[in-house]
Amino acid sequence: MSSLVPLDPSLPPFLQPYLPRDVSDSSFPFILLTWAQSLDSRISLEPGVQTIISSKQTKTMTHYIRTQFSGILIGIGTFLADDPGLNCRYGNANSIRPIIVDPHFRSREKLKTSRLVRQVNEKTGLVPIILIDENLKDSVCSLGDFLKGTVQLEFLPTDNSGRFNWTRLFQRVRSIGIGSVMVEGGGSIINNLLLSKRENGEPIIDAIVVTIGPRFLGAKGTEVSPLHSVELKDRKWWAGDCGDAVFAGRVA
Ligand SMILES: NC(=O)c1ccc[n+]([C@@H]2O[C@H](COP(=O)([O-])OP(=O)(O)OC[C@H]3O[C@@H](n4cnc5c(N)ncnc54)[C@H](O)[C@@H]3O)[C@@H](O)[C@H]2O)c1
């Protein structure tokens, strides 16, 4: 496990307005959408290929942000590509709950040898939650002792195209006791969530934090570009001596 460089002291005050507020009286968690992209808006060299974009300084920032959240959500594409840790390696905090959006339970085999499960066994990470299409409930339960105690399976309804409704998904996450969720990608999840609204028409996400690495990844890369335009408000930039810039804002 690589150790982190010290946190730049200008980052906590920069990030503070975009970090969780109290949601104890709400049925919805606070949601931050965050990712690292190239100058040409790519988050990996190719779909399914893990690509390091953040510098050491902004990697520490990501782990600092993780200390502020109770859940961290990714899509199955990211789980399969990155075998991520999704734990918190800044300070002594080890209290963030991994959540994987995996309607067809494609993680089934890889979980057994994954970092996520290894960390649970080594007590360096919390039990991950896997969100699965409820139509698979009977077949998945018949797996018996499969990964017992090292993963938590949650079953949710899907629509005609096999997708979860984001509002329902986050309400379920909140009902499990998770009051704040940091969404780290990948491309499909980011593009989708940037456009998603709650039942009252408000954006699903409360804030976005984007690291921009000074390189191009090329046209084969996984692209962040929602289907239509998204206006942002409360916009701020941070630039470090590492060469990265960080954008923070909210969907207008
Ligand atoms: N640079 C970064 O910050 C960053 C962050 C995360 C991932 N990545 C990279 O992104 C790539 C993965 O991105 P991706 O777009 O292929 O995968 P993804 O992680 O976005 O997962 C996509 C899958 O999630 C599921 N999904 C998405 N929305 C859903 C919904 N509403 N309901 C049900 N299921 C839903 C579907 O099965 C879909 O195929 C990898 O190469 C990874 O390394 C980069």
Ligand SMILES: Nc1nc(=O)c(N)c(NC[C@H](O)[C@H](O)[C@H](O)COP(=O)(O)O)[nH]1
């Ligand atoms: N901030 C950030 N910079 C990057 O350059 C990059 N590739 C990711 N990608 C996000 C994705 O969620 C990864 O899977 C985790 O960043 C894996 O990292 P961990 O093992 O959890 O520390 N995130």
